Amino acid sequence: MNYTNSELMVVAAARELDNDDSVLVGIGKPNLACNVAKRTHAPDLRMVYESGTIGSNPSSPPLSIGDPVLASGSVSIEPMRNSFNYHLQAGRLDVGFLGGAQIDKYGNINSTVIGDYDDPTVRLPGSGGACEIAGHVDRTLIVTPHSARRFPEAVDFVTSPGYVDGRRGREELGLSGGPEAVITDLAVCRFDDGGEMYVDALHPTTTREEVRAATGWEIPFADDYGRTSEPTDEEVRLIREELDPDGLYTDRE
Amino acid sequence: MRDAIGHGVSDGDSVCLAGFTHLIPFAAGHEIIRQEKRDLELIRATPDLVYDQLIAAGCARKATFSWAGNPGVGSLPAFRRAVEDGVPTELELEEYTHFGLIAALDAGASNLPFAPLRGFIGSDLPDHNDNIARIESPFDDDDVYAVAPIEPDVAVVRAQRADETGNAHLWGIQGEVKIAALAAETVVLAVEEICTERTIRSDPNRTVVTSDDVDYVVHDPYGSHPSYAQGYYGRDNDAYIEWAEVASDADRVEAWLDEWVYGVENRREYIEKLGVDRLLELEPDRDYATPVDMGAYR
Numbered sequence: 001m002n003y004t005n006s007e008l009m010v011v012a013a014a015r016e017l018d019n020d021d022s023v024l025v026g027i028g029k030p031n032l033a034c035n036v037a038k039r040t041h042a043p044d045l046r047m048v049y050e051s052g053t054i055g056s057n058p059s060s061p062p063l064s065i066g067d068p069v070l071a072s073g074s075v076s077i078e079p080m081r082n083s084f085n086y087h088l089q090a091g092r093l094d095v096g097f098l099g100g101a102q103i104d105k106y107g108n109i110n111s112t113v114i115g116d117y118d119d120p121t122v123r124l125p126g127s128g129g130a131c132e133i134a135g136h137v138d139r140t141l142i143v144t145p146h147s148a149r150r151f152p153e154a155v156d157f158v159t160s161p162g163y164v165d166g167r168r169g170r171e172e173l174g175l176s177g178g179p180e181a182v183i184t185d186l187a188v189c190r191f192d193d194g195g196e197m198y199v200d201a202l203h204p205t206t207t208r209e210e211v212r213a214a215t216g217w218e219i220p221f222a223d224d225y226g227r228t229s230e231p232t233d234e235e236v237r238l239i240r241e242e243l244d245p246d247g248l249y250t251d252r253e
Numbered sequence: 254m255r256d257a258i259g260h261g262v263s264d265g266d267s268v269c270l271a272g273f274t275h276l277i278p279f280a281a282g283h284e285i286i287r288q289e290k291r292d293l294e295l296i297r298a299t300p301d302l303v304y305d306q307l308i309a310a311g312c313a314r315k316a317t318f319s320w321a322g323n324p325g326v327g328s329l330p331a332f333r334r335a336v337e338d339g340v341p342t343e344l345e346l347e348e349y350t351h352f353g354l355i356a357a358l359d360a361g362a363s364n365l366p367f368a369p370l371r372g373f374i375g376s377d378l379p380d381h382n383d384n385i386a387r388i389e390s391p392f393d394d395d396d397v398y399a400v401a402p403i404e405p406d407v408a409v410v411r412a413q414r415a416d417e418t419g420n421a422h423l424w425g426i427q428g429e430v431k432i433a434a435l436a437a438e439t440v441v442l443a444v445e446e447i448c449t450e451r452t453i454r455s456d457p458n459r460t461v462v463t464s465d466d467v468d469y470v471v472h473d474p475y476g477s478h479p480s481y482a483q484g485y486y487g488r489d490n491d492a493y494i495e496w497a498e499v500a501s502d503a504d505r506v507e508a509w510l511d512e513w514v515y516g517v518e519n520r521r522e523y524i525e526k527l528g529v530d531r532l533l534e535l536e537p538d539r540d541y542a543t544p545v546d547m548g549a550y551r
Contacts, residue, residue: 027325050351051273051426063490064324066274066299068483071425072540079427080273080298081359084352089371108375112348117381123336125328128299128320129351131376161375173375 003231005185006250007239008203010036011231012183013097013143021094022046024133027065028249029143030097031058035243036235048093050129052083061244084129088136095180096133096140102155103142105197105217106169107162107179109134110155117157127159134160139180146184146214153217163195170195186211188228189219201226254476254520257441257469258284266406267294267317269358269437270303273428274324275483276411278443279303280476280520286310287514296405298354298429302479302496305329306514308344309506315345317403319354326493330500340503348382353400355429357384360402361436367399374398408437411477412461413485414446415453419467422448422459424542425483434462443473445485455547475524475532486535 003011006029013033017023019042025034035058038045047056051066055075062070071077078087087093100109101124111130115121134140140162144150162179163170170178181200182189188201198220199211204227211219231239244250262268262285270278282303285293294315295304301324307313309331321332335344349357352372360368369388379385384401410430415421419442423430434440442462447470453460479492499505517523524532 051275051428053426062325063488064274066324066426066428068275068425068481068487068537071275071483077424077426079431080351080355080429081432084355085370089352112378117377120337123321123328123333125322126318126320126348127350127376127378131350131378132352132372135371135374158375158377164375170375175374 003236004250005203007231007236008228009143009183009185010239010250011235012188012228013141014040014235015229016141016181017042017045017095019044022048022092024048024050024088024093024096024129024137025056026097026099027062030141031062032239032243032249033097033143036238039238040235048083048087050083052078052080054078054083054087061248084132088129088132091136093137094139096137098130098133098140098142098160099144100130100142100159102150102152103144103182104151104155104162105153105219106164106166106195107142107182107191107197108155108158108164109142109160109162110157112157112159114156130160134162135175136177138177140178141180142182144182144184146186146211148214148216151215163191167193167195186214196220198222199225201228203228204230254280254284254443254471254473257471258288261439261441261469262290262407264290265292267296269296269405269408269433271297271408271410271428271430271433272480273299273426274301274488275426275428275481276423276430276477277301277303277480278409278411278476279478279480280473280523281409281441281443282307283514283520283523285312286510296403298351299324300329300332302329302493305331305496305500306510308332308335309341309500309503310510310514311341313344314342315347317347317349317354319349319351323493323497325490326497330497331506334503347384348378349385349400350376350378353385353398354403355432357400357403358429358432358436360400361404362432365402367401369397369399371397403436405433405437407439407441408433409441409443410434410462411443411473411482413444413482414448415442415444415470416448416450416464417470418450418464419462419470420450420453420460420464421462421467422453422456423461424459427461431461434466440467441469441471442467443471443476445474445476445482447472456545473520476520478524478527481535484537486532487537489531489535
């Protein structure tokens, strides 16, 4: 089968989505994943963006979450106050996509600073809506490249909470939901009963050693860990011909 | 625009150039740079290129924000230089989440001492912002976060069209335009087209701000470029990508400002310099909304 790692990530993310989900989408791979899902197993998927567009149906890949193709043909456009208040905080959204510069073993995400907040080594963009997405949707999906730098045991700054210091830590804060899966270019990881990340499936050509080397702590593997299903011909065709013809997000030559 | 910025914005002011990717007031930002305003507090959920340009030009002392990046492209080089290295000036940060900042503007717009929200829970952000506090519900044992009101000295908001008094129609992504205008002391409204009051009154559901709240109305076609105005022109993505390269080098930033801001008299010259080919490339096909029947009642 001919596909890139990025295409595999997109398809793996698409398979996490159900037909009746309302999804807070992000730009790039999450947007592609939602569109793949919508055109295969989840035609009724409702795509919502931080910019307040509800039920977007973009005709071309949006380059930002405020792109005009997300507004045209959507079912509603809410002012930001309303979309965060009535839709996100009130619990009307099922799934949210997140990324970040650092993700730790409990799925906490840092998109604020590397180093000290007041004297940062690297200043990152900040939360945007990520903190609220992490707190208010039922399932967060994290799509990110896999490297030891990106996967430290503990993040420098918690921008968006995962399982905090374990599932109980999250419950004590009064937060439901939490990270469901971390989809990387090497594997699909999930979270155990205590809220710690483990490897659930390796991508078809990945070795255990590669994942170990690219993770900043001794990440456990499920006893019966599997292999990620390869994209189908139709999924690859959708991405290449319709959704990302220029290969902006799926790094094709 | 020259008069509106000249009279409306003073050194030291807190300024909100509103908009979420859509209808960003670039022309106003460039006019602020040309008039060499200093020590500004720049407020907006999503400071993007225009704030990066204001920071690079030395206009800013503080950024109040929730996501500082170049949408769809990457980071803001001038913002990062200011925060990481204090170049060209130190930049104080007051940082929120999107919902936190919008709620703070809403408190300002609503004349409330704070706004409650279920945000920030589990985040390290409240440790670094004194205007975020955890409060108990007066009615049960639930607790939430509160944010203090934000009331900008000046808001610049854009819309597609307005009548001469400042009743404005906006369609497409609305962002925080309305609450920014309601929260601010002085409001500059810039529009693609001036229309009749009759046009406004034909479709009152589309009105985002009314003349009572507007101090300056500016007819400012293409004033959002390289951002976009739904139905008028698209986002000039090449300009966003180009800024990422230009802004990575402080010397190139100076040259860029000399060419595109200081080197032009006003927005009209900027647009002429940009050229008709580029504008035509950004023009969308027409796609009208179905008219609604408001009915004629007597």
